[in-house]
Each structure stands twice: as C-alpha cells, then as structure tokens.
Amino acid sequence: MHELSIALSMIDQIGEESASRGGLEVEIVHLKLGIFSGVDKEALSFAWKLACEGTPLERSRLVIESIPLVIYCEACGRDRVPPSVYQLSCPDCGTSGQKIVSGREIEVTSLEVLA
C-alpha cells in the first residue's frame, strides 16, 4: 500500500502551489486517477484523511475522477478502450495495443479554495 506515500506527495505539491499563490484555503482537491496507475482509489481516499491530519489541508475533501485505460489501435488508427485492464487489445478488431494513451495519470487538476 503506497497510497500514503502518494497522499504525502500530493500534500507537499499542494503546499507549494498554495505558497506560490500567497496562501490558499483549500476546500476541495480534484485529482485525476488513471485506473492503470497502480494506485487504488479507495485506499487513497482513506490515506488522504490520515495524511492531512495536522496540515493546512486537514478539512479538505479529495474528489477523485477515475480515468479509463485508453490504448491506440494501429489497425483502426484511433484511440480505443480495451475490454479490460488485463486485455490490452482493440474491442473491435482485436489487434493488440502496446501504446497507452491514458489511464496512468495521477494528477491534481484543480483546487477549490475560499474566495
């Protein structure tokens, strides 16, 4: 379970963002989390609460948007969602896809702060 490490990295990054903008009172943290990132959504939500204790983010809420796995199909020439995370092939033509377009991201996209 490395979700606690991830949560701590997020807190550091948000702290830097806040400092560079003269201090923000963060209410909600929006995170994009790829389902192929190796990070579990539930475990991260749980770790978030623990990691934020005693920090300026203590009362913040983490909102996670799951990003599906998307691969590029060479045969069809377009991005496709594979049948599952353990079958990286085109759902239409069945061609194996080695190129991952999205699904690995762990990215804080925006913060909702007190105006």
Place this chain on the structure above:
Amino acid sequence: MSTRMVEVRAKVMKQNDLLARALRERFTREGTCVVGLVSSPGSGKTAFLEKLLSGLARDARVAALVGDLATENDAERLRRATPNVRQITTGTVCHLDAQMVDRALESWQLDRIDFLFIENVGNLVCPSSYDLGEELRFVLLSATEGEDKPLKYPTIFNSSDVAIITKMDLADAAEFDLAAARRNIESVRPGMRVLEVSAKTGAGMQAVFDLLHAQLARARHLQTTATR
C-alpha cells in the same frame, strides 16, 4: 462562504519522475546498463540475481542495490558473488523510489560498473508507480505462483520490459501451464519478451546473459552518442 477554482495540473509523481530521468541520463553518460527487478515476495528474485551476478562477474563489473523492508539477508547472500552490493532498507515502505536509489548510489563510481541491478521490494503493486531510472525492467513470475498472476497484476507487467519465468525446474510438480502464462503475459503487455529460467539448474540463464550483453552494447552505444 463562496469558493473559486484554481487550476493546478500538478503531476503527483513529478518529483520522482524528474529524479528518475536525471538518474537515467547519468547511467547513459557513464555507460552503465541498469536493470530493475520486480516480483512478488518469494518468487526467486534473489536466487536469480545471485546467478546473474556470479555469471556476469566472470567478464564484467557488476553491482546491485537490494531493496528490502528490514533484513540484510539478501545483500549478504549476493555478496558471495560480488562485494558491490548495497542494501536499501525501506522500513515500512513497500517500494523503492528514485530518491532511495540516488542516495544508495552515493560514492559509487558508475563508470567502473558495467551492470547495475536494482532489486525492488517484493511487491507486484506499488513498484509499478515508481520509475527508478532503469533502462530495462524485468518482472519475475515463478512457476509455482500460477499462470494467472499477469492478469491479477497488469500494471506491473505492463510497466516492465521483459518477463522472466523462474523456478522452471518445479513447473511439472506445480502443474504450471506455460502456454497459459505466456498467453496472459501477451494479453497485458502485447509483444513482451518472455524467458524461462531455473536459477537452480541454470537452465535458460544463457538467454538472459545474451540479452544483458546486447543491452550493455546498447548502453555503450548510447554513451558515445550522448558524450559526443
């Protein structure tokens, strides 16, 4: 109270990824072939690495970083093959990150090392999120673990470059279905190279040595282009 939205777009792994990139550039500059090893606990990583180190040490300079939660046992085992072994004790942390690797390399002269192996903590989940700057990543799967492991842990197989099936000497006893294992690996990482070995009997190890020597030649080539 009203709120406003602040756009951030901060990649959470950015710090690790930047450091991993710096490490990769350093390895390229020094001409060191760096290989990461990931697997579940008990898949035979250390036995395999022991064979790699002793086999390669005959005509190359080898070194290893070994990640473990608490003990120094693995490092001691590996020191029989080469004195250039450092343990990274992670405490409760279930994976290595680029910073741990960077720190562990302190005072090592990489230009005097041909092959550097980085053995991760036994774990098929967490290491997949952390780039360590290695040029090649081996994921190990033992014949005794069962052929469906790749389907259960697709991210680690997908973030690796070569799959090594270990403990092949036990395949029959464990009724290991090699064809199914290969199919499953191909499903989660199309085109992935798969090698079967037994560290105990030495079967299949030559193919791994050949692959590593080819990789070293590549590292040397990259070094000349990078320093030109």
